[in-house]
Amino acid sequence: MSGSASSVPLTEARVLALSGGVGGAKLARGLGRTLPDWHLAVVCNTGDDFSHLGLEICPDLDSVTYAMAGLADAARGWGRAGETWQAMETLRALGAADWFALGDRDLGLHVWRTERLRGGATLSEIAAEAAARLGVSQHLLPMSDDVVRTRLVTDAGTLDFQDYFVRRRAVPVVSALQYPGAVEARLPAPLAAALAGGWHPDTIVICPSNPYLSIDPILAIPAWRDWLTRVDCPIVAVSPIVGGRALKGCAAKMMLELGHEVSATTVARHYGALLDGFVIDTADAALAGRIGCDGLAVRVLPTVMYDDADRDALARAVLEFAGSLAAHAPARRR
């Protein structure tokens, strides 16, 4: 360990955010910028992780790390700013699989992580060390140190996530999702240790990530669902569906294929009794009454984040909303 990450225990964190990749990473960055150093812990989906060309790749952890470190490429929307693709060109010349774009800067992290994993380090240790080394002053955790993989049942067969999402560009029609490994998976070691010591956060934020691909893998782990059901703090989610569209990725397409209306309402219903509060976009203000009809607190906010000012504003408003729920000691819905 580098020391800088391990020297600050997770128990310093007051806010815990659950996040997928790019979309969730934006709010995570805003929360990180808004809160004092080490007051935020971001838990990342690892259902998308995969082995590729002998490298262990963690797309969501990396997206969040890059976003929080200020290293993300804003224009491209994924990967690192100033990225180059020279190794990829060599790999292509050699006839290697080239459907997953590996930037040179990104590749350094994959090579390092793969060697650390082979050397026996846990993903929690590696995620914390990478974040600290790249300048992040917040806690970054995988959803588990155990292997959980998102798999999609589609009209093209049952597919691994990256095969579906990157290689096949999310074209196959999805009928169900599976999270093999989830039932056996444990909480990440630093969280388990903090909980064993009686720690709990003041607020839990579910970032505007794809519910099926990014948050459900976390919720599919019984230890996570148990804890989130019992935890004594408000849980607030931000809708990734705005105006009937997904801002990023394939959440809307998947929602339709799974037989649901493409709407923030579907997201709220999906998380159900887990939530104390739900944030929808101003474009969806008309849905507030319907979503809140069974007692769920709803807040209407501008949720589309173009720059750090947007991210900071949303982060502040979400934290304020969660604070109001805690202050008013709402009837717990779960």
Added chain:
Amino acid sequence: MSGSASSVPLTEARVLALSGGVGGAKLARGLGRTLPDWHLAVVCNTGDDFSHLGLEICPDLDSVTYAMAGLADAARGWGRAGETWQAMETLRALGAADWFALGDRDLGLHVWRTERLRGGATLSEIAAEAAARLGVSQHLLPMSDDVVRTRLVTDAGTLDFQDYFVRRRAVPVVSALQYPGAVEARLPAPLAAALAGGWHPDTIVICPSNPYLSIDPILAIPAWRDWLTRVDCPIVAVSPIVGGRALKGCAAKMMLELGHEVSATTVARHYGALLDGFVIDTADAALAGRIGCDGLAVRVLPTVMYDDADRDALARAVLEFAGSLAAHAPARRR
């Protein structure tokens, strides 16, 4: 396999060259440019190979591949032209060992090779495929598909090659060299198969490489020494020592430390009865009589290669020299 490499059997080769990295690669490139496609087979030292950050790295095979493919960086003297170092910067930021410079273009080859080796491919298959994919129309082979490692006994302890050469910049004083694995190592599979079919080359060239670090690992393999001692064709070496200096690397320093005169004479004596002919530089013309006193044919040539014209000229002259030895059926010295 890509097919292009495997479709031309080694038995098409007429000239076999033994080479280390950068220095030998220059003559190998000249030979490749001079001979018809697939008439040259270059056997590379693999004693320098090592595992680093989980990657399997073959410096000499890569240097020769890049040189023959016209991808080498002439100005820097090693690695690929147009190289960038972005992955290395990430690795350094993450606190990874940074004493071995990994270029982004180069890294693509290491990632690919590591995965192919883990998948069960032999180094012969990988070397041939990489060369063919990168545009080389000559045979490229490792000295063995088995693991042989060069180790140096020094005043700083017994060191692995890369530790001595790169990490410690060849500073420790060398008292002996070891080649663990050599005694058990076999000929590379394509060569063993060709020999089993009765093939032999017309000429064998020992490139101007470090005798101790680049050629001795090959000669330390009993199957290689046996074959080279029996083979029915001229063996010609080109001195890597010119005017009492090594053109590249640490051959001169090592020669001194091992108690020898830094001279082309020492190189000729080192290879001894294995050689039919020996090429020295015009700067060393005065040594010709002394080196040839026990019947070794000596040719004085300009051996310093600055560009492809120099490489081609030396290659042609060396082949002509070897041809003259074959034509005159010299009394075999071995």
